[in-house]
Amino acid sequence: MDFNATLRNIFVEENDIPQEFSLPGLIHQREYLSNGAMKTWDGPVHEVYSPICIKTENGLERKLIGSYPVCTAAEADESLDAAVAAYNNGRGEWPTMGVAERIHCVEQFTGRMIEQKDIIVKLIMWEIGKSFADSVKEFDRTVEYIYATIDSLKNLDRDSSGFDIVDGIAAQVRRSPLGVVLCMGPFNYPLNETFTTLIPALIMGNTILFKPPKFGTLLHYPLQEAFRDCFPKGVVNIIYGRGNTIVPGLMQSGKINVLTLIGSSKVANELKKQHPKVNRLRAVLGLDAKNAAIVTSNADIELAVKEIILGSLSFNGQRCTALKIVWVHRSIADEFLKKFSAAVAQLRFGMPWEKGVSLTPLPETNKIEYLDSCIADAVAHGASVVNENGGGSEGSFFYPAVVYPVNSKMKLYHEEQFGPIVPVVPFDDLEETIEFLIESTHGQQVSIFSNDADEVASLIDPLVNQVSRVNINTQCQRGPDVFPFTGRKDSAEGTLSVADAIRAFSIRSLVAFKMNETNKQLINEIVHEDTSNFLSTKFIF
Numbered sequence: 001m002d003f004n005a006t007l008r009n010i011f012v013e014e015n016d017i018p019q020e021f022s023l024p025g026l027i028h029q030r031e032y033l034s035n036g037a038m039k040t041w042d043g044p045v046h047e048v049y050s051p052i053c054i055k056t057e058n059g060l061e062r063k064l065i066g067s068y069p070v071c072t073a074a075e076a077d078e079s080l081d082a083a084v085a086a087y088n089n090g091r092g093e094w095p096t097m098g099v100a101e102r103i104h105c106v107e108q109f110t111g112r113m114i115e116q117k118d119i120i121v122k123l124i125m126w127e128i129g130k131s132f133a134d135s136v137k138e139f140d141r142t143v144e145y146i147y148a149t150i151d152s153l154k155n156l157d158r159d160s161s162g163f164d165i166v167d168g169i170a171a172q173v174r175r176s177p178l179g180v181v182l183c184m185g186p187f188n189y190p191l192n193e194t195f196t197t198l199i200p201a202l203i204m205g206n207t208i209l210f211k212p213p214k215f216g217t218l219l220h221y222p223l224q225e226a227f228r229d230c231f232p233k234g235v236v237n238i239i240y241g242r243g244n245t246i247v248p249g250l251m252q253s254g255k256i257n258v259l260t261l262i263g264s265s266k267v268a269n270e271l272k273k274q275h276p277k278v279n280r281l282r283a284v285l286g287l288d289a290k291n292a293a294i295v296t297s298n299a300d301i302e303l304a305v306k307e308i309i310l311g312s313l314s315f316n317g318q319r320c321t322a323l324k325i326v327w328v329h330r331s332i333a334d335e336f337l338k339k340f341s342a343a344v345a346q347l348r349f350g351m352p353w354e355k356g357v358s359l360t361p362l363p364e365t366n367k368i369e370y371l372d373s374c375i376a377d378a379v380a381h382g383a384s385v386v387n388e389n390g391g392g393s394e395g396s397f398f399y400p401a402v403v404y405p406v407n408s409k410m411k412l413y414h415e416e417q418f419g420p421i422v423p424v425v426p427f428d429d430l431e432e433t434i435e436f437l438i439e440s441t442h443g444q445q446v447s448i449f450s451n452d453a454d455e456v457a458s459l460i461d462p463l464v465n466q467v468s469r470v471n472i473n474t475q476c477q478r479g480p481d482v483f484p485f486t487g488r489k490d491s492a493e494g495t496l497s498v499a500d501a502i503r504a505f506s507i508r509s510l511v512a513f514k515m516n517e518t519n520k521q522l523i524n525e526i527v528h529e530d531t532s533n534f535l536s537t538k539f540i541f
């Protein structure tokens, strides 16, 4: 197959874009949601160019799809003040509202969100180049996550059975909100990763300042009015602009109580340092990873190839959970590489709306240059691209490269490439793979491929002490979303799953009663009042 010849057939002209996947014209947004109202913006805007390139008379060009405000620190500060006022030191309408009412607001919002599914899904596809099928999945999964969060909160509440008495003291545990949450997410799951933090933070009674990522901003517009209509004034504020210009001032103000960032550890560390009282800041972070696959001499090679293809190249490797380095026992390396390269050649690349495509355009404009530099560095240190056409690029497409043999002198051994390159490292002794994980600054997940029970068992213990999830004969992934999702070292802070996220965005406060006659009577009255309708009680674990 000639990669470049095939690509020439993929690119289309404007008029050839299938109608059902087109946007309803250019989407020029000039508003942002602050303090319960849409504020009109007449300042500078950011023009959004899709990673999807279109054939024009000037050659291939990223298609312009719309624009949005580039707010400044002044608008960000105003929105922050709105969130602070809505929280009102825990005395605002939202943090004091009963759980049942907050759930009701979130349900109403979700209903409105579902009405906007068509446009949101199309915008995910156009803004970040995710396949249409995967964009639909991202939307559906987000809605499921919201409903699961609601169920989880109801169950958390139901578990509270009044008071525990220890040493003559009765204590009730309440889950209280933390304050103002600054919420930021990455480009690769612009809807899902945002809502994974924003919704649990919101439902627990916190107020929100949300800044969408630069690739994946327009898709949040259809939700602005729903946020405005479903929540009290100032509870959700959305600010548009570049993170590096508007966020530092927010952190330096000391008014942010919780930083939640799904993105890179470099950004998270910088932002934490900017807070004047970092010990008063809670951070809930999902960060970068260098997840490894370990294919032992006892592996089912066909199965390993199938899983590692999915693990390393789904959405072009742009997943935090992607397999970003593959360790293969030297005795099976040739066979693995041959089968893996053949499987790569079977992957379909194409426009994101085409059925069955797995390789799609890359949104980051400097990405291809970075990926080329990784390959050049690996080649300079003795590796080569072993699959046909590997590393070729045109427009915003990059053909996956399988690079072998990778070693510790290379960037690809250490850095999170976050793109379609699969670095393969040969090993002789499993101890080498454990050493790699011990030395790594990351600690999210690992996948072991082996059919030997003793071998698998001998690896599990050392590996669970390095990463937060060990997958056996399967790729790394976040789901099912009810599983705890976190990481060690630089890969995370706090745990995100449905139930864990509710805990991450709240604090347990005690109400303690010395058990004398007066207090026994008081407790009876409180329990009676507050458990009459468990959902209306604010007394939850």
Ligand SMILES: NC(=O)C1=CN([C@@H]2O[C@H](COP(=O)(O)OP(=O)(O)OC[C@H]3O[C@@H](n4cnc5c(N)ncnc54)[C@H](OP(=O)(O)O)[C@@H]3O)[C@@H](O)[C@H]2O)C=CC1
Pocket (backbone or CB within 6 Å): 184, 185, 186, 187, 188, 189, 193, 211, 212, 213, 214, 215, 241, 242, 243, 244, 245, 247, 248, 261, 262, 263, 264, 265, 267, 270, 271, 285, 286, 287, 288, 289, 319, 320, 321, 416, 418, 491, 492
């Ligand atoms: N562990 C997890 O759960 C997940 C982790 N990730 C990680 O996310 C990364 C990819 O996403 P990416 O969008 O590139 O991540 P970034 O860290 O670059 O961006 C995340 C957010 O931080 C903002 N930001 C970036 N730079 C600054 C700055 N200097 N000051 C303030 N804010 C800033 C961005 O805004 P702006 O866009 O305006 O710059 C964006 O909203 C990968 O490392 C991936 O592993 C991705 C998904 C899940």
Ligand SMILES: O=C(O)[C@H](O)COP(=O)(O)O
Pocket (backbone or CB within 6 Å): 188, 189, 193, 318, 319, 320, 321, 322, 476, 477, 478, 479
């Ligand atoms: O950004 C990511 O990679 C997501 O958190 C992982 O989700 P996935 O494993 O389901 O793709």
